[in-house]
Amino acid sequence: MTGDLRRSSPRAQAWGAGSGTSPEARLRQRLPTLDDIERRARRRIPRFAFDFLEGGTGDDLNTRRNRLALDAVELVPRYGKPGPVNTEVELFGVRCAAPIGISPVGVDGIIWPGATRMFASAAGKARIPYIAGTLATATIEDVAELAGPYAWFQLYGLPADDHAVTFDLIKRAGAAGVRVLAATLDAPVRSKRPRDLRNGLVVPFRPTPKTILDVALSPPWLLALATAGTPAFRNMERYVEKPATLANTAGFVQSQIKGTFSWDVIKRMRDAWSGALVVKGVMHPEDAEQALAAGVDGILVSNHGGRQFDAAPAAIDVLPAIAARVGTRATILFDSGIRSGLDVARAIALGASGTFAGRAFLLGLGGLGERGAGYVAGLLKEELETAMGQLGAPSLDALAQLTRRHRGAFDFT
Incomplete structure (x- = not known):
């Protein structure tokens, strides 16, 4: 039976x-959970690359704070109206299969060679957004071709010559068909990441006997490297003095990228960009107001996944106040700590219209190779559907109406 x-x-x-x-x-x-995938990835990725993926800044306090804060959010189920659930959401005019997307990760090819192209392909097939990074290991043109309408592009600041490279990247994104531009605010200076320093993972990267041994003990990663080639900053190569060697490009990145933008530059971006404009890294309602005044369409609440400032609040703890201040004037998005479909449900219940994850999808590649990003997308969507069914919330709008308890929520008054 x-x-x-x-x-x-x-x-x-x-x-x-x-x-x-x-x-x-x-x-x-x-591999029913991301924890299972993570254990598998740890065995397949060189130690220096796994530390880069897992680590935050300082003592990793902010990464742990993100996890603890998400776990503390409680949602109250409602019963009596069973039925199918619908996870679809429209973000900036594009219908997505779920409020789940892939965050930008700089130098993603160190963690898994070929990661950028794999992410773009998986996003297009899964119908979820992918925010390709300035420091991705494939060009924005390649990403747009693979991801189609789900291709977004993230920008770090390159202030030299009045942001000449910044605005050229914006033109390239528009010509490639990118729908959404995300300007990063939350990296005003380089953070100190002790794990990377101990491993010698700096720009330009110089292999040591220890890192060579790490690679030799990671055959799946080594095979991926042989297939995809040495990771490089592909978006930057056209701006570097020829020949655009890896060393020259790394030097350009080290000297030119400053990581953030003033509100005046955000306003100039608004004038130059006809698509949707998002600012990434907002953690205070007053900064959200500044973003609205600059003409943005979306606000991505994020603490950079805990990788920038160890004393920052958990991103989920500031989300409700920012969502309440912004209301319907812009689309609220969230990242930093998402590891399950339940985490996605928590963020939607607290005011986000969409969520993004970086580590989760990179763990998928580390654990399963090229099919890993699609597997994680399916896993998160499945878990979100289960959470919505358990909560009696057939739609994302219904999720947002649930009673919740959030003791850690920041009170900005």
Whole structure:
């Protein structure tokens, strides 16, 4: 009887669990959570690269604070109106399969060679946004071709010559068909990341006997490197004195990228960019007001995943106040700490219209290679559907109406 129920259950079929023999079903049984994927990735990625992925800044206090704060958010289920759930959301005119996206990660190819192209391809297939970074390992033109309408582009500040490179990158993004531009605010200076310093992971990167041994002990990563080639800052190569070697490009990045923008430059971006404009890294309602005054369409609440300032609040703890201040004047987005579909549900319930994750998707690549990003997208969506079903919230709007308890919420009054 149990077997008959499993075969007849639409939910079981949706999970690929009908017979338990399909490759996807077996993979779900072996790697049902991101924690399982992380353990597998740790074995396949060189130590220096895994430290770069996992670490924050300083003593990693902010990364832990993000996790503890998300875990502390409680949502109260409602019953009596069972039915199917719908995770779709429209973000800046594009219909997405779920309020889940891939965050930008600088030098993502160190963690898994070929990561940028894999992310772009997975985003297009899964119908979720991917914010390709200034320091991605494929060009914005390549990303736009692979991700289609789900391609977004993140900018760091390059202030030399009155932001000449910054605005050329904006033109390139527009010509490539990118829909959304995300300007990063929360990296005004370089942070101190002790794990990277101990591993010698600095720009330009110089291999040591220890890092060479790390690579030799990570055959899957080494095979990916042989396939994808040495990671490089592909978006920067056209701005470097020829020949655009890895050393020359790394030197350009080290000297030119300053990481943030003034509000005046954000206003100039607004004038130069016809698509949707998002500012990434807002943590205070007054900064959200400044962003609105500059003409932005979206505000991405983020503490850079805990990688910039160890004393910063957990991003989820400032989200409700920013969402309340902004209201319907802009689209509120969230990242920093998302590791499950339940985390996505928490962020939506506290005021976000969409969420982004970087580490989660990189762990997918580390654990499963090229198919990993798509696997994580499916896992997060499935977990979100389960959370919504348990909560009695058939839509994202219903999630936002739930009663919740959030003891850590910041009071900016």
